[in-house]
Amino acid sequence: MGNSKKLAKTAALSNILAAFGFEMDSYTLAGDESVKRSQSLTVSLELAPVLSRAKLRLPAICAAEDSLAHAILNGSNGLSLSEQHTLLAASGQQWPVPVRSAANDRVIEDPATNDSVLGRFGRKLARYGPWCSKDDCNALVASGYRASSIVGAVATVALGQFRCTLASGLLDLPGLESNYVEAGDSEPVPSWKETARAFLAPANVDVDLEQPYATLKALFGFIPNLIRLQGLLPRLVTAQVDLLDTVLSPEDHLSQAQKHGIALSVAAANYNTYMVTLHGEILSLLGVDARETLAILDNVEHASIAEGDQLFCRELRKLGVLPGTVRALLNRGALRNAGFTELQIGEGVVVAALTNFLCTIQFGLGAVPDFQPLRAFHFKDLYLSPAETRPTQNSISPQDPDIEQVSRVKAGETEVFENLVRCHTRRIFRTLCGMLGNAEEARDATQDTFLKAFEHIDKFEARSRFSTWLMSIAINTGTEMLRRRRPIESLDESEDEKGFRPRQVQSWVDDPEQALAKSQVNALVRKGVLRLPEKYRVALLLRDINQLSTEDTAEALGLSIPATKARVLRGRLMLRESLAPHFSRAGVDHHV
């Protein structure tokens, strides 16, 4: 190897290691090749945990984090240092750590590992975890990797996610925008395979595992399948259980219910059925009502937990590992303003990081839930809605997340338009189906919407976001179709928005969703929405069913904010009128 190449490689390696908390003070490229694996990580690499760098005063957690890293990177799983670096770099590429381009340089320079089955596996697990399947494990087996090495590889990527989560949540990293925004989009979304069973067989109980298993029983009351699957590497299990115990047991700063609520939120952000089920079960053991758990899962604003805790869950969801082109920054200032201490915030970030670690392990090993799933996520959930993938506040990128792809389409890269269509199809369809009340017509209208968008994309001047512009085209398309069907009032028709008075004033049952079967509730909502006058229906479809913000709804409708609010409220009140006979106390008694 020439000197310049050697120096470049050393610099790139230094950056990778720095991102994961390693220091390069006494480390050289020569050392990379000659150093003995097991002790080198502690002695030569001077492992510096992210938590210590963040000066977080949680010594027990810092020590447990350190132990976990050692257990994974000590070489006992049979992976070489080079392979470990490839897997860590695969995680780093998905995160706003300031080493991405350097990591890429290094990876590109080292095709022996990057272009290997292991390199591809690491990148898929880091970026598209929910899409991993037994086929990916089989590919590693076919390349000669033993089961323990596969567990080690999964744990190494998971460690990368863990440390990147910590770094993103706790360190004030410079230059995030340029390092992350375009991360990882060069690879196509893989195809989805259902997971029916774990990818590897669980290890027989080893005498080395008695202690960690006893700790787990004390901690959770059961031994999660996820941990059993890692039994081939007892040191990994021991360190992992120690970290779980150290993070989740104490109630010095956050309560156990708060921690599991955060973990549930982050697991939901990752669309991880297994982890959502695990934390749902633990919350149930802690006495949290199942409906409350579902509220935290779906929309934490509907949970009856304190407003501060809602904010905490919302903020920490931003640290999920879900694939996306824009990652929102944790707003530590907002959390401080809500009264949380640095130690509470730090502990919350550690819980989020631990959840990402365990989610990645689950994605890689395919553990099946220990209990009846609280919510079974399906690949349909991974066709992400813009609201999920495109945080509008505290985003790293203040820009429209679609703007780069739109520019490429404008420049003649027609095929890039396919990504935009795929990303926005479900939301556009939902609006049109609600407007038209007919799925077949809505399919046609959805296609027409995209064709019009493509034909007029040169006229899109980025004054609004692309998704909003697209929605306004969809509304116009739907309106034209309705007008062809029958004469109808104009969306712009002015009417006294305040002229409506509620007539149904009987009190409702406490829990209307439980009063009727879900299918009946859905049918009533559908009928009620379709009977709304068009302008209120569209406003309600955008604001409540598609859950756009008031601002985006106003923009898509071309209305002022006050006019939009009035229209949405009127739609809600009118829908309330049609539902009231079915959910008022007298109505439900009548049904019974």
Place this chain on the structure above:
Amino acid sequence: MFSCADFLAEFGDYLEGSAKPEIKSCIEEHLRECRTCQVIVDSTSKTIRIVTETDNFLLPADDVEPIVQNVMSRVRKLK
């Protein structure tokens, strides 16, 4: 003191949790006295919850790709 008409004009922001503090306190003062408006707040909140959680009008996941491919095939012809 808010009347029921004042309440109906202002309670949209209250439902969204975005009412200004002075309006919020007027609304809450009115709600302490008015059973009818209490019912309207409660039932409208429940309506919002029901409608936001509905599964209606969803496109089945399997139907996404055919639409994407149809659109792209038509787009390519436009080139």
